[in-house]
Amino acid sequence: MKRVLTACLGLALAPALLNGSAMAADAAPKLDSGDTAWMLASTALVLMMTIPGLAMFYGGMVRRKNMLATMMQSFTVCCLVTILWMVIGYSLAFTNGSPYVGDLSRFFLQGFGANWDKPFLLGAGADSATQTTIPETVYMMFQMTFAIITPALITGAFADRMKFSALLVFMTLWSILVYSPIAHWVWSPTGWLGAGVLGLPGAADFAGGTVVHINAGIAGLVCALVLGKRIGYGHDNMAPYNVSFALIGASLLWVGWFGFNAGSAVGANGRAGMAMAVTQIATAAAALAWVFAEWGTKGKPSVLGIASGAVAGLVAITPASGFVLPGPALLIGVAAGVGCFWGATSLKHALGYDDSLDAFGVHGIGGIIGALLTGVFAYGPLSATTASPQGVNIGGLAQFESQVIAVVTTLVYSGVMTLIILTITKALVGLRVEREEEREGLDLVLHGEQIFQ
Amino acid sequence: MKRVLTACLGLALAPALLNGSAMAADAAPKLDSGDTAWMLASTALVLMMTIPGLAMFYGGMVRRKNMLATMMQSFTVCCLVTILWMVIGYSLAFTNGSPYVGDLSRFFLQGFGANWDKPFLLGAGADSATQTTIPETVYMMFQMTFAIITPALITGAFADRMKFSALLVFMTLWSILVYSPIAHWVWSPTGWLGAGVLGLPGAADFAGGTVVHINAGIAGLVCALVLGKRIGYGHDNMAPYNVSFALIGASLLWVGWFGFNAGSAVGANGRAGMAMAVTQIATAAAALAWVFAEWGTKGKPSVLGIASGAVAGLVAITPASGFVLPGPALLIGVAAGVGCFWGATSLKHALGYDDSLDAFGVHGIGGIIGALLTGVFAYGPLSATTASPQGVNIGGLAQFESQVIAVVTTLVYSGVMTLIILTITKALVGLRVEREEEREGLDLVLHGEQIFQ
Amino acid sequence: MKRVLTACLGLALAPALLNGSAMAADAAPKLDSGDTAWMLASTALVLMMTIPGLAMFYGGMVRRKNMLATMMQSFTVCCLVTILWMVIGYSLAFTNGSPYVGDLSRFFLQGFGANWDKPFLLGAGADSATQTTIPETVYMMFQMTFAIITPALITGAFADRMKFSALLVFMTLWSILVYSPIAHWVWSPTGWLGAGVLGLPGAADFAGGTVVHINAGIAGLVCALVLGKRIGYGHDNMAPYNVSFALIGASLLWVGWFGFNAGSAVGANGRAGMAMAVTQIATAAAALAWVFAEWGTKGKPSVLGIASGAVAGLVAITPASGFVLPGPALLIGVAAGVGCFWGATSLKHALGYDDSLDAFGVHGIGGIIGALLTGVFAYGPLSATTASPQGVNIGGLAQFESQVIAVVTTLVYSGVMTLIILTITKALVGLRVEREEEREGLDLVLHGEQIFQ
Amino acid sequence: MKLIMAVIKPFTLEEVRAALTLLGVPGLTVSEVKGFGRQKGQTEIYRGAEYQVNFLPKVKIEVAVPSEIADQVVEAIMRAAHTGKIGDGKIFVMDLERVVRIRTGELDVAAL
Amino acid sequence: MKLIMAVIKPFTLEEVRAALTLLGVPGLTVSEVKGFGRQKGQTEIYRGAEYQVNFLPKVKIEVAVPSEIADQVVEAIMRAAHTGKIGDGKIFVMDLERVVRIRTGELDVAAL
Amino acid sequence: MKLIMAVIKPFTLEEVRAALTLLGVPGLTVSEVKGFGRQKGQTEIYRGAEYQVNFLPKVKIEVAVPSEIADQVVEAIMRAAHTGKIGDGKIFVMDLERVVRIRTGELDVAAL
Numbered sequence A, B, C: 001m002k003r004v005l006t007a008c009l010g011l012a013l014a015p016a017l018l019n020g021s022a023m024a025a026d027a028a029p030k031l032d033s034g035d036t037a038w039m040l041a042s043t044a045l046v047l048m049m050t051i052p053g054l055a056m057f058y059g060g061m062v063r064r065k066n067m068l069a070t071m072m073q074s075f076t077v078c079c080l081v082t083i084l085w086m087v088i089g090y091s092l093a094f095t096n097g098s099p100y101v102g103d104l105s106r107f108f109l110q111g112f113g114a115n116w117d118k119p120f121l122l123g124a125g126a127d128s129a130t131q132t133t134i135p136e137t138v139y140m141m142f143q144m145t146f147a148i149i150t151p152a153l154i155t156g157a158f159a160d161r162m163k164f165s166a167l168l169v170f171m172t173l174w175s176i177l178v179y180s181p182i183a184h185w186v187w188s189p190t191g192w193l194g195a196g197v198l199g200l201p202g203a204a205d206f207a208g209g210t211v212v213h214i215n216a217g218i219a220g221l222v223c224a225l226v227l228g229k230r231i232g233y234g235h236d237n238m239a240p241y242n243v244s245f246a247l248i249g250a251s252l253l254w255v256g257w258f259g260f261n262a263g264s265a266v267g268a269n270g271r272a273g274m275a276m277a278v279t280q281i282a283t284a285a286a287a288l289a290w291v292f293a294e295w296g297t298k299g300k301p302s303v304l305g306i307a308s309g310a311v312a313g314l315v316a317i318t319p320a321s322g323f324v325l326p327g328p329a330l331l332i333g334v335a336a337g338v339g340c341f342w343g344a345t346s347l348k349h350a351l352g353y354d355d356s357l358d359a360f361g362v363h364g365i366g367g368i369i370g371a372l373l374t375g376v377f378a379y380g381p382l383s384a385t386t387a388s389p390q391g392v393n394i395g396g397l398a399q400f401e402s403q404v405i406a407v408v409t410t411l412v413y414s415g416v417m418t419l420i421i422l423t424i425t426k427a428l429v430g431l432r433v434e435r436e437e438e439r440e441g442l443d444l445v446l447h448g449e450q451i452f453q
Numbered sequence D, E, F: 001m002k003l004i005m006a007v008i009k010p011f012t013l014e015e016v017r018a019a020l021t022l023l024g025v026p027g028l029t030v031s032e033v034k035g036f037g038r039q040k041g042q043t044e045i046y047r048g049a050e051y052q053v054n055f056l057p058k059v060k061i062e063v064a065v066p067s068e069i070a071d072q073v074v075e076a077i078m079r080a081a082h083t084g085k086i087g088d089g090k091i092f093v094m095d096l097e098r099v100v101r102i103r104t105g106e107l108d109v110a111a112l
């Protein structure tokens, strides 16, 4: 069971073992140049998802007066989290510490000088430690790109109205107090959630359905509720100013997601290949599902619709990518396309909150769909290891229950903590710009710049 | 001889064998993590060519009112073909079946669960089967990106006037009835064209001169002829609205093309390196050739010109990339730059058809130039294998004849089938939007969206 | 000592040797598919830095009327230098020749047909030859992307006013007479600068602080001084027309820089991993440093500011990337962010030259900061080899002196040669467009095109 | 002289221009505008946020003509810009006191 | 009839439009403009090149109304566009000789 | 008062603005327009599709001034916008009945 938890990133090694990739079973583990090459490339791909990918996707969906400020948020989060991750975030997430949070043994990445050229042993000391074939620098970098995009996703929820100073404070606290712990629970060999509770198998989250998407989605929802609606919401024309950017952004997210999902195999192996294949299939299916649903209900297939659908599919397949086969991927995609379309239109409209760019409607809903269906469709052999030859047990109710627990835990912890952090931020610097400023637009007011002037 | 045909993608293994990459000559073939890493990266690069690459290249060349609709076409084709390829396209193209088309043994990718972690044997069972060092999932994905971009290239020919519903119907039929069979003829170990006819050596098409470019080019020409000219053609100002997008798109095509050509070596080896080098050289030569030709004849070197020239070079070097050395690449590039400039301006102007974004002028003409010159400049050793130590025989007239046959066959089959498919599509949903709608612009009419509003 | 010089690109092999990557220590060196895979990917990444990365970064910072012309410059330089590099540039830079320049043994890449599938021995014949595990084609291509971006960086200095014909002449001469020799001095096993002078250790420049950035920066400054200010400088509104492009361009530069720095390890190994990590950290630190400095002094944190800061950090960490650990990277980043902010605002403003897009303010200043701090912070083990087990000696004054020499030499040689080349260019075709043309804008005047018309 | 200003549907511009050329009107000035009027844009539900697209893209042309041909010009514009559908636009006529051609300094009718 | 042209701050447009609708003014035409006036933009130092941003983004609305309600309309625009800060803009009133509705050929007041 | 509207070549805008400032004209409003006139754009052959670029990018300025200085202003614009080449543009003068400053409600000349 224990191993299943590390399924997320650890198990990838299993295939490596089985499928004769360079890392042979001889005594001293070695770096594998092929696995390292793929992880270096994956890191670049995932960074590209946030800058410029997400920056364009979000920037293209707002009104002209807020376009630069919106892009600025993704870029700033990228810089800010890089430093936080190096200082303390990585240490809290991936050192053994307790089942609930790591320790400070990697504070400021200390110790990196010593074994920069040795293969990284994740959770060294823990009985469930996982041997990788890449240097810790690469593992740390790959994980950093995940730590970057998760908070960046939240910015979609409070677009057009948050102070820049509030963004800095909020993201600093959120990254340390919410992201690192949850990443530890699910992905550290010592994390409790991945380990499984109540005798259930560990939660299976290959590339971040809970840690990244549900986490960001619920945080976004809380932000939207706390900050309130944009001025003129439901009355003024808030149509996206530059849909072409949104489509390009979605495209870069798609391409970069290959690094996100296939890279989560921590090697260039059969599991990475399958992860890439199911990612492609689920994404296309979701994009078409969304656009057809829209065509049927709203009368026109929109460019923003197909782009949103693709992202919904990418989100939903994320936790499942290393566990399922092409057929189920198709189903997951369709479910995500239709589900998120409903979430971003009907649900939001019904509940009346202003999640500006649908951080919750797409990442929250999509993440939940994916996390649960992973429990339903998991194909054992993909995650088989010497320790657990069955891999994630197929369609077992137990696995499904475990997924439910992971989803609920994430929703509750992230939701509550986000609320607390928002309260602190508000006390420190305030959350929302002045009414006049919001009407004038954040580009000019916050950054003194404007597009196309 | 037989092997030469698989030169396209198969032979790549030969160098792998010769150059001591991880895949040693021992009994049981193994996955090579380095080769797999490069093919995973190449797949991401080729996907990037279509989204956002081609979407931007084409979207930047149309008028403002059609920009989103044009980008939508590339994105939609990407989603649509992904599903088609998974369901049946891959099976028809790469299973043994007959010399003319594959069978249904990979229908819905069945069987992928079984050997997801084993090296893929292309054409297993056929005496000319080719052993790869990567999983079938990766091979299928890499090929999928080719199946995606080929129909997407066609959209340039009927830009500004085709119905969205017509696009869906046309592309579905075209992908199954035209792309898969031709891919099978040339790239499947059992395909007749690659095998060679009349005792000639098999056609040499390393990365898709015939399968991708000539195929898409002639299909585009037929579409342009059948749909007719855009309203106001030759009278209204149809200057590109956003040349910067066209240039960025061309740049992403260039970068992604490294995956397209060097990736066609199916491994990270010497042949991949040479393919990348000749791709770069031919592209730069063609870009300069076009822009100087334009400067001389039209008085100004245009941004659109250098971008178009680069694409022309990329197209022409595609079939030759794994067969030629740097010197010949330079010549192929110059020929393509001048040839396609003539094709996209004089020829089109003379014949008076409205191939809006020059799918035929660039991909058709460029593909033909490249396919023929491959026969002239092929350097044997690059494609040498244990089976055919000579590789593609150099400058042999026989090889040239074989190339001519491949070109003509592709032109005829693709042209005729495209015509038939257009007729069917017209009967089912009609091809062209209403006159009023075309004047108003596809963005608003088809998708209810607009750029910069 | 000698080996330290090859530290730049050669030493990377050392770690490869130490850390059990595929290239075992057996007699006949072999290609390593993993190292090759990473170098192929890195080449694509670095090409992406120039097109579309730099084209967008620069194109977004100029006024609307010059946007296309500015993007055209990066794209044209890419095409032009590709051909020059193939014809003679590569040969002059990386063949043994003399300590000052290579020979013509690779003229037109002759000899590439012979050993296309063998691992490349850099400096074969020289006693300090360095064995790589990749084909020469890949090494040549990777280096080509450096030869492309260096002159492209210069264009930022004379944006908005240089003739297109002047650009072609200037860049041709500069690439051959300035870039190739300096690359030889520092990176060829036979180069004098890398070898070390006056008994000092060789200059340590991992990925191009001197060769690329200081070189381009000083050349840009000379161009700015010789061409003079833009009409209306300091009076007309010259605010960037499309800051979103500048931010996207900076993002692509960042992502691509992983290939630039981590790729300079010439393999997928521990040193590449560390190079990627320190690149990320220094970049984020510099971006934040710049934007906070700006916030404090100018009142607002600007989008252009954070983007410029990121580039400053990328520049400064470049020479240090394979030599330093995360902690020092943080310091280098902060120093670069503050230093370049001062250079691009106060310094330029004080001296009153019009380095339009701050080629010197960012690349010159940032390169100098990085080159010098490399001498201060170098961590020996990273560059250790069998030959020099100490690697670059730590904090040694000697190393610092050697860095100073490299910096000064580059400033002087590049500065003087640039001046001479400008004089020649002026005599041949003239440098600057007519006053009327400059006022009308280069897009229309030089290329007959316009954005958004 | 009169200054005739017309707000029309963008895609009728080419026709209008052609019509004016036929009348021998030597020049005109065009701007992109947004129009608000009887013609209502569809109610968009962009990702759940409902609103009415009130402003529709239109093109505004301004053309100065000698008073005597003003009516013909209005006529011509009307015919060329007419689609019969709501939102075709309006033509406004104002008095023009003076026209100067910058290049030559010619005045009034001579400047047109 | 009168042609009322007003230059206002962009973000007041929605209010102005609403105000006019209340007055029963059926339509208006809007253009994006740059304004130069007393309100000075901050002095930017863009990467060392100092200059004054003189032109500020404004919105220009043009609305044709029957003479008798012209004053009310001016009133309404003033209230809706007023922020009290420098740069609020101006309203210009001109005489309008003729209006034609392209779709129907209706004239003058009937065409509004 | 008069409303002076001028269509000029974009790159002459800075000069025109400077000239008006000298005359003490406190403000003006600028729009990007496309101009059609005697000046013909080159015949483009964009990838084989031949057409004439009839519309050239121009800038339109609108400035309201007291009647008495109208002529000086026209003069000033002419000098500043003059290049002597075809396409320099035109200046149109219209009567202006009323001006209101939104911020203060000041009227007419006081509002300028």
Ligand SMILES: Nc1ncnc2c1ncn2[C@@H]1O[C@H](COP(=O)(O)OP(=O)(O)O)[C@@H](O)[C@H]1O
Pocket: D007, D034, D035, D036, D037, D038, D039, D040, D056, D058, D085, D086, D087, D088, D089, D090, E026, E027, E028, E029, E030, E062, E063, E064, E065, E101, E102, E103, E112
């Ligand atoms: N009173 C007005 N003042 C200025 N422009 C107007 C006025 N009424 C309409 N317009 C312009 O004319 C366009 C078309 O008017 P509309 O009422 O929509 O249709 P129709 O012209 O068929 O009556 C509007 O989009 C607007 O730009």
Ligand SMILES: Nc1ncnc2c1ncn2[C@@H]1O[C@H](COP(=O)(O)OP(=O)(O)O)[C@@H](O)[C@H]1O
Pocket: E007, E034, E035, E036, E037, E038, E039, E040, E056, E058, E085, E086, E087, E088, E089, E090, F026, F027, F028, F029, F030, F062, F063, F064, F065, F101, F102, F103, F112
């Ligand atoms: N004389 C003028 N003619 C035309 N437009 C003017 C004139 N004066 C001001 N404007 C327009 O009105 C806007 C606001 O004027 P400004 O002097 O800045 O503030 P205020 O309206 O409070 O006096 C300017 O940006 C400009 O667009």
Ligand SMILES: Nc1ncnc2c1ncn2[C@@H]1O[C@H](COP(=O)(O)OP(=O)(O)O)[C@@H](O)[C@H]1O
Pocket: D026, D027, D028, D029, D030, D062, D063, D064, D065, D101, D102, D103, D112, F007, F034, F035, F036, F037, F038, F039, F040, F056, F058, F085, F086, F087, F088, F089, F090
């Ligand atoms: N009759 C007109 N009405 C409105 N604008 C005009 C008219 N004639 C010319 N213009 C504007 O003036 C610009 C310059 O006119 P043009 O005839 O090209 O050169 P010139 O001003 O030297 O005669 C045109 O581009 C157009 O914008």
